[in-house]
Amino acid sequence: METVIAMNVVSKVFKGKKAVDNISFKIYKGSITAILGPNGAGKTTAILMMLGLLEPTEGSVTIFGQHPKDKSVREKTGSMLQEVSVMDRLKVKEIISLISSYYQYPMDQKLLVEATGLDPADLNRYAEKLSGGQKRSLGFALALAGDPELLFFDEPTVGLDITARRRFWEKVRGLAEQGKTILFTTHYLPEAEDIADRILLFNRGSLAADGSPDEIKARIVKRSLSFLQPADGLDLQQKLLTLPSIDGCYYKDGRIFVTTEDTDEALRDIFTAGLPVKDVRIDQGRLDEAFEQLTMNQEGAV
Structure with a gap:
């Protein structure tokens, strides 16, 4: 199996407290992995280090065999974090076009629009006028803009209605079938159980469990x-x-x-x-x- 992400004995310390404590794991191409855990367990910190937005205090993180900040890595990575920021006074379709223009080989605009689930009227709205759920749909489209090989989603379905949530996970499954690698966090445990091939369960900065949903349930419950x-x-x-x-x-x-x-x-x-x-x-x-x-x-x- 091709390794996409490697966390090697990684720790992150903030003001003397370890948010992530000696974590090691590998993520493989085409997999869907859920990172679960209580608030403060270290999930978001781990993702930020994988994105190159935080540097580990100890250990190393590699993406596609390179440092997360390497230009070639960023060109192959898309992300949607918990807080979706949008540019004021730009229409939705203008933001999608702008972000797509940053990539040498962007995803087809029609496919991006289909991924959002937004209708033509919504595409002509100013982004700040969108509802919370619509902003998350736009964030999903922007994460896909560069047709990435690796995608990070931090609480991706917060604020989405049932139809939008179903459409989102159907799209995620389709992306994985294309060979793209998916990591996501969620507090909706049924989503992780239904969608993920593998679960990394964080607790107090450490890995409490690592396995498929069935493996974890069979061993613990x-x-x-x-x-x-x-x-x-x-x-x-x-x-x-x-x-x-x-x-x-x-x-x-x-x-x-x-x-x-x-x-x-x-x-x-x-x-x-x-x-x-x-x-x-x-x-x-x-x-x-x-x-x-x-x-x-x-x-x-x-």
Whole structure:
């Protein structure tokens, strides 16, 4: 696999405090990677170093084998940060044309306009008159202006409605299929679970987990089984708790839930014991549960 980004034992210190602490990872061509973590976990700092907007205090960052500030790297990189700034007194179509003109091989203007989802009337508006969601759509188009090989999106769907959000992620998938490499941050965990090939989970400046959504959930999240509550539900719960494969048991919304590390083993134990369970359902766990477990420490959640 072709390495696009390499972070090698990278730390960043602000006023004696490490915002990023000895981070190392590689990002490969054509992948979609989500960088997740609580506020203050170091996500944005890491992205700014990859963009060359911050220098590491320790370690090294290379993009396409070069320093992030190298001209050849910047020509192949596009980004949309949390705050989308627009130029006053320029129309949307004028801004798109201006930014595209900075690149030797810009993306086709028609494709850029399609990416924004803005209609012809919006393209003729002054940029400062756009809504927050429309400004983010414009920011997406500007990130694509140079037809980049590498794209960074920091909280890209904040302020977008459901239709615009769906269109954005469909476009991102299409870009990855073309071989472009995508990194994004988001607080919408279902987006990361649905879109990302890989998740880098930051906590307190360090990497708490690195893997696909399924790998992270399989390693961290306890699975659960649930059954319809029978007439003797309390007796059934007590019997379930005697089984070695079951960690916990509780009642909710007319069903009995049990937590377990291995649903197959738990079901074998339940049926071997002849317990009267009906309407069995298996929940493999959610990414938000993994996120919560991985960002806990002795002092509590971050």
